[in-house]
Amino acid sequence: MVFEGSEKKIEIVVSDSTGDLRLLGRKYWEKIVSKCNAEIISEIKNDEMIAYLLSESSLFVWKNSILMITCGKTSLVNSLLEFVKDFGVLNIENVLFQRKNEYYSHLQVSNFYDDLDLLKELLPGSAWRLGELDGHHNFIFYYEQTTAKFENDKTLELLMYNLEEEVGETLRSENLNIKNIRDILGLDSIFYDYQIDDFLFSPCGYSVNGIKDDSYFTIHLTPEKDGSYVSFETNDERLGHDELVSHFIKKLRPKSFDTICFNLSQLKALDGQTVINKCDHEISNKLSVSFAQHINNPVAKTSASYQLF
Amino acid sequence: MVFEGSEKKIEIVVSDSTGDLRLLGRKYWEKIVSKCNAEIISEIKNDEMIAYLLSESSLFVWKNSILMITCGKTSLVNSLLEFVKDFGVLNIENVLFQRKNEYYSHLQVSNFYDDLDLLKELLPGSAWRLGELDGHHNFIFYYEQTTAKFENDKTLELLMYNLEEEVGETLRSENLNIKNIRDILGLDSIFYDYQIDDFLFSPCGYSVNGIKDDSYFTIHLTPEKDGSYVSFETNDERLGHDELVSHFIKKLRPKSFDTICFNLSQLKALDGQTVINKCDHEISNKLSVSFAQHINNPVAKTSASYQLF
Numbered sequence: 001m002v003f004e005g006s007e008k009k010i011e012i013v014v015s016d017s018t019g020d021l022r023l024l025g026r027k028y029w030e031k032i033v034s035k036c037n038a039e040i041i042s043e044i045k046n047d048e049m050i051a052y053l054l055s056e057s058s059l060f061v062w063k064n065s066i067l068m069i070t071c072g073k074t075s076l077v078n079s080l081l082e083f084v085k086d087f088g089v090l091n092i093e094n095v096l097f098q099r100k101n102e103y104y105s106h107l108q109v110s111n112f113y114d115d116l117d118l119l120k121e122l123l124p125g126s127a128w129r130l131g132e133l134d135g136h137h138n139f140i141f142y143y144e145q146t147t148a149k150f151e152n153d154k155t156l157e158l159l160m161y162n163l164e165e166e167v168g169e170t171l172r173s174e175n176l177n178i179k180n181i182r183d184i185l186g187l188d189s190i191f192y193d194y195q196i197d198d199f200l201f202s203p204c205g206y207s208v209n210g211i212k213d214d215s216y217f218t219i220h221l222t223p224e225k226d227g228s229y230v231s232f233e234t235n236d237e238r239l240g241h242d243e244l245v246s247h248f249i250k251k252l253r254p255k256s257f258d259t260i261c262f263n264l265s266q267l268k269a270l271d272g273q274t275v276i277n278k279c280d281h282e283i284s285n286k287l288s289v290s291f292a293q294h295i296n297n298p299v300a301k302t303s304a305s306y307q308l309f
Numbered sequence: 310m311v312f313e314g315s316e317k318k319i320e321i322v323v324s325d326s327t328g329d330l331r332l333l334g335r336k337y338w339e340k341i342v343s344k345c346n347a348e349i350i351s352e353i354k355n356d357e358m359i360a361y362l363l364s365e366s367s368l369f370v371w372k373n374s375i376l377m378i379t380c381g382k383t384s385l386v387n388s389l390l391e392f393v394k395d396f397g398v399l400n401i402e403n404v405l406f407q408r409k410n411e412y413y414s415h416l417q418v419s420n421f422y423d424d425l426d427l428l429k430e431l432l433p434g435s436a437w438r439l440g441e442l443d444g445h446h447n448f449i450f451y452y453e454q455t456t457a458k459f460e461n462d463k464t465l466e467l468l469m470y471n472l473e474e475e476v477g478e479t480l481r482s483e484n485l486n487i488k489n490i491r492d493i494l495g496l497d498s499i500f501y502d503y504q505i506d507d508f509l510f511s512p513c514g515y516s517v518n519g520i521k522d523d524s525y526f527t528i529h530l531t532p533e534k535d536g537s538y539v540s541f542e543t544n545d546e547r548l549g550h551d552e553l554v555s556h557f558i559k560k561l562r563p564k565s566f567d568t569i570c571f572n573l574s575q576l577k578a579l580d581g582q583t584v585i586n587k588c589d590h591e592i593s594n595k596l597s598v599s600f601a602q603h604i605n606n607p608v609a610k611t612s613a614s615y616q617l618f
Binding site: 127132276278 | 442587
């Protein structure tokens with residue numbers, strides 16, 4: 001039994017005349033979420049936003065925009081298509097659809113190229129691959145009706161692969177509770193003033209959403225022995241991005257990690273880490289993205305052979 | 310239009326009582342090759358072996374064994390199943406089935422796990438993955454009826470990814486002829502006493518088989534702009550393996566390359582190259598394999614973003 005931790009992600013901005021998306025109510029979002037075969041587990045809200053924790057990751061809803069992240073075998077593109085169908089192409093200002101490196105691509109319902117075929121019929125956007133085909137890479141589809149509404153959106157994504165064995169074992173242990181995982185991740189030291197909603201999956205796996213004003217952070221942890229993976233994402237500019245990366249790398253000790261930065265200045269080089277592949281790209285005149293794959297120093301690493309049967 | 314250069318490979322040893330496989334004739338091998346949707350282009354032979362150049366790579370036939378390598382969208386497992394059906398499981402001493410990192414896995418007819426489902430029904434073998442899921446890796450299925458017949462089989466595979474742009478451009482140029490490619494690869498300096506059979510594909514791509522006594526070498530070159538790839542393989546122990554790797558790396562200047570060594574001692578570290586992932590594995594008590602992914606030094610490399618549409 002394997003679980004695909006790597007995520008797909010959509011960000012959609014609607015026109016001002018569309019009305020407040022937060023007022024649509026949980027029933028509506030349950031429908032959207034069901035289109036990709038996920039479910040809402042719980043929710044938290046504040047004056048700016050609602051954050052839904054999903055059976056496969058997260059959905060954040062602001063007045064004029066949404067952010068949805070799903071992992072596993074979800075077909076997130078279907079949720080995107082349903083949303084666009086409901087509100088109409090003319091009311092969609094911006095769409096960013098992203099698909100990350102997958103571990104078990106043969107188990108997925110679709111691949112990025114299949115998703116593109118569906119998207120292209122509806123939205124005249126463009127698509128790119130960041131990073132080499134033979135290494136970690138990231139697929140992005142982008143559509144804008146007028147101009148990028150993401151310009152204030154300074155988002156950091158941190159994708160951590162193959163946690164150090166000791167960390168992985170701890171995260172897979174049966175007696176783990178939510179407090180233990182929060183401690184392992186060191187959440188209290190950084191997100192002490194965030195409203196938090198988290199869930200421990202069985203037999204393993206953990207998701208957390210945190211919100212504060214219009215900022216969010218979210219972490220999804222899949223500690224499977226063969227192919228452990230943790231993702232972190234935030235739009236909180238007040239937190240130092242270099243410090244955040246450094247914090248999680250120290251806590252989880254992944255063998256390699258990717259950083260994907262939207263509208264952020266270059267991250268500092270980290271002690272003991274080497275960038276082996278890097279790609280900067282201007283998606284539109286208001287939206288740039290920087291992708292980098294980092295590995296541990298010394299770079300020579302030995303992996304086990306994995307018996308398949 | 311993209312072409313998957315990465316190969317699948319089978320090695321089969323039959324029992325001594327089976328008779329001389331070389332006497333089966335080209336018609337028989339045309340049938341086997343057609344099962345994976347490839348064709349025989351040409352052949353060369355000597356007292357020990359026959360080497361067929363295929364529309365997608367190569368087939369080598371010895372008295373008691375065959376080696377078949379195919380790329381593109383071929384379903385090599387079907388050729389393997391046909392051969393086993395013809396000769397009977399009891400006459401099959403050893404089978405090694407290998408599948409390399411793929412660039413365009415979504416375009417393949419099957420994935421390794423699909424292939425395994427078919428193989429497992431017929432042959433009670435085992436399968437492994439060498440290398441991490443998130444990096445270059447190699448799948449191997451192995452079956453032995455008695456004991457490994459591959460013990461004298463010291464094979465070097467060298468897989469080169471993302472040739473330096475200047476080299477790639479040269480190899481894609483329209484006016485290239487076979488002599489030019491032989492020069493670029495420096496074949497004459499190493500394989501001067503080999504019998505050679507090579508073919509230049511249109512619009513680009515090149516395959517060569519070389520034989521001498523019971524030794525072979527084969528090179529398959531797919532210089533596509535996005536995802537160029539060259540594979541080299543030989544069982545010739547008389548040639549220094551370290552020198553061979555060094556020779557091709559200097560000629561083709563790939564951004565990264567994998568070495569897969571069967572029953573060979575460790576390769577020397579190459580100047581200017583760093584191993585970022587390494588895996589040694591004992592397949593059976595007579596057959597060991599060592600996989601390593603190397604990248605250029607300095608390791609920080611910048612890649613372009615690739616526009617998909």
